[in-house]
Amino acid sequence: TQSTSMCMCLPAGATSTGITELPEAFRGFDWTREAAAGSVSNGALFFATRGCAICHSARTGDTGGGGPSLAGAGSRFSIPYLVEAVLTPNKTVSPIFKWTLVTRKDGTTIAGLVTSETGSALELLLPAGVRQTIPKGDIARRELQDRSPMPEGLVQTPADLRDLLAFLAALKDGT
Numbered sequence: 001t002q003s004t005s006m007c008m009c010l011p012a013g014a015t016s017t018g019i020t021e022l023p024e025a026f027r028g029f030d031w032t033r034e035a036a037a038g039s040v041s042n043g044a045l046f047f048a049t050r051g052c053a054i055c056h057s058a059r060t061g062d063t064g065g066g067g068p069s070l071a072g073a074g075s076r077f078s079i080p081y082l083v084e085a086v087l088t089p090n091k092t093v094s095p096i097f098k099w100t101l102v103t104r105k106d107g108t109t110i111a112g113l114v115t116s117e118t119g120s121a122l123e124l125l126l127p128a129g130v131r132q133t134i135p136k137g138d139i140a141r142r143e144l145q146d147r148s149p150m151p152e153g154l155v156q157t158p159a160d161l162r163d164l165l166a167f168l169a170a171l172k173d174g175t
Contacts, residue, residue, distance in 0.1 A: 020091040022084070026158055032079040034158070035165035043167025050154050052164075054129030058171055066115040066125040067150065068097060074169040082168055086161065089150035099149045100124065102134060103141040110134070113149040127151045 047053055055067030062071070073082065084091055101111045102122065110132065112124030122142070123133045127149050155161045 034162040038162040038166025043163035089148040
């Protein structure tokens with residue numbers, strides 16, 4: 001029998017289901033208008049406390065954890081793009097950010113973003129922002145999947161999304 005040993009220490013309400021459609025509660029909004037009315041400070045707090053900052057840097061010089069940099073997001077991305085990327089991270093996944101499913105020789109599996117690889121080990125960034133190193137001698141199979149390590153459900157209300165979008169839109173020129 002195969003067991004799965006994926007870290008499930010995600011923020012409350014976050015899941016990793018692979019959905020690609022906008023959740024019903026977030027449809028029917030003019031998100032560009034909503035972002036303009038949002039609170040940048042509340043969005044920054046949300047970014048820091050809901051786990052976004054574990055994987056993503058918001059400003060030039062922030063460490064981030066392997067996810068795409070959001071420095072200058074307000075200059076680089078449209079609001080509709082950000083809505084889709086935040087709420088349905090599996091809808092369109094850049095090849096460099098697809099996760100890898102690793103099956104160990106003992107039958108357990110783990111999935112995450114490959115952040116480092118040497119001749120003897122593979123390092124994965126798990127959906128909870130934790131890094132795990134797996135000796136290559138323990139790996140039976142690895143498979144690149146059309147999924148993102150970013151969990152869905154981090155944003156649970158339209159008000160939270162409005163504020164997060166306001167924060168991201170305010171990030172200009174890496175500051």
